[in-house]
Amino acid sequence: MNLSRALYLSAYLINFLLALTIIFKDREKPEKSIGWLLIFMLIPFVGLILYVLIGRNWKSKNLKERLSPEMVEFVKTSLEEYAGPYKDMAKLVTIGNGSPLFLYNEVTLFKDGTQKFEALLKDLAKAQHHIHMEYYIVKSDETGRKIFDLLMKKAQEGVKVRFVMDKVGGRRFDKEYLKEVRKSGIELVTYSAHFASIGKFIDTSINYRNHRKMVIIDGTIGYLGGNNIGDEYRGESKFGYWRDTHMRVEGEFVLGLQALFFDDFFTVLSINEESKKWEYDKQRQKYKKENDLSLYFPKSQVTNYLPMQLVYNGPGSPYSTVEQLFLKMISTAKEKIYISSPYFIPSDSLMQALKVAVLSGVDVKIVFPEQYDHPPVGHASMTYIKELLDVGAEFYYYNKNAFYHNKALVVDTSVCTLGTANFDVRSLYYNYEVNAVIYDELTAARMEGLFYDDMAVSRLLTLDEYNAGSPFTHWKESFFRVFSLLF
DSSP states (O other), rough: OOOHHHHHHHHHHHHHHHHIIIISOOOOOOHHHHHHHHHHOOOOOHHHHIIIIISSSSOSSSOOOOOOOOEEEESOOOOOOOOSHHHHHHHHHHHHOOOOEEEEEEEEEEEHHHHHHHHHHHHHTTSSSOOOOOEEEBBBSSHHHHHHHHHHHHHHTEEEEEEEEETTTTSSHHHHHHHHHHHTOOEEEEEETTTTOOOOOBTTTTTTTEEEOOEETTTTEEEESOOSSSSGGGTTTOOOEEEEEEEEEEETHHHHHHHHHHHHHHHHHHHHHHHHHOOOOOOOOOOOOOOOOGGGGOOOOOOOHHHHHHHETTOOOSOHHHHHHHHHHHHHSSSSEEEEEEEEEEEEHHHHHHHHHHTTTOEEEEEEESOOOHHHHHHHHHHHHHHHHHTTEEEEEEEETEEEEOOOETTTTTEEEEEEEEEEIIIIIIIIEEEEEEEHHHHHHHHHHHHHHHHHEEEEEEEHHHSSSSSSHHHHHHHHHHHHTTO
């Protein structure tokens, strides 16, 4: 037996054992198991490498799935004070995440990165005590340097600045500039799953990302939404205008963001120290925990009644609280469901819930980008959209000269959610996400208004138009659907 044949048979044997593990031990979803079985069979060597990089489950030691007891003490409010129509929904989120209901808040909505970054820079410049930021994609381009130059200035003024950056999302951040950032006093840590890194350039947790995007300033101002840090989020890229909702919050909800940030920051720090992970400047900086965390949780002065909740999830969750929230919102809808998402690969449960809603007479509308930033995901999404077109849902392609990155769900002009979670399985099962649920008719109406603005620059896709597409296009869509749960 020659060497190449021996290697080939070895790869098949290893892949066979992995397949048994996926089916009988990990008990993955059937679609995911089928996808990996096809990969192992068709491309055994490449399949083995892909499985090591993106298929392994590094869920055991990651970010917390619920607020830690210490953080809960700082953000306690009474769920019983909320007597609104969605009390059972609020209870669902509280049980899932340990998140209380934050009753008094003020919300400002931004429809793109230009509006968001303009407001954010002004708030950062006014910071007196601390700035906490957590982002998925972080670039050192013009937008990134403008923010980090200001953060370095604030750190040198004595403001405590902490930053959580995803390791994969921050891979394009200039390494020399990163050294300057750290030397300025900014405490910056990079997230990667526990024991997932086997070298400076290899991270086997690439399939599990910290997709959260939030800012807390002095414990009184918070930001949450879909925009990362980079020029493209201001429309400076090949995609053109970048449509994405972000929000600025003042009030009790900010304390919830603060609690989640502290849990994330100290967990990432602990992971990095324990596993001696590679950092960009090869330093093993240790940041000490504050003696008095209460200074970071000032009592809110906001008196505007606007109930909100924090909902989040990650790959280690036994179930996805974000998915459960989506299901609850869809199942309670009586008149309309408006969905905005750059990717549309819902779970089986969400697909069935949407079909039932449409067939029950609920007006279901979805806005989706006509130009994709990830073509395989875009193609796979169309197969799910076709199923909803079959039962009568309305689907709109957003302006093809722009990119639609908006992530929102509005129901009956009464309740809405926005944040970092897309309407896809990656957000539901693989990424760390965070959303706000807002139980307020006025805010829901504003979100609905933004949705109508999006529809005005979109075009309706009919079932006839979809069916008239080329057989090759439909074959591509079906092909990528098979692997959609892997990536």
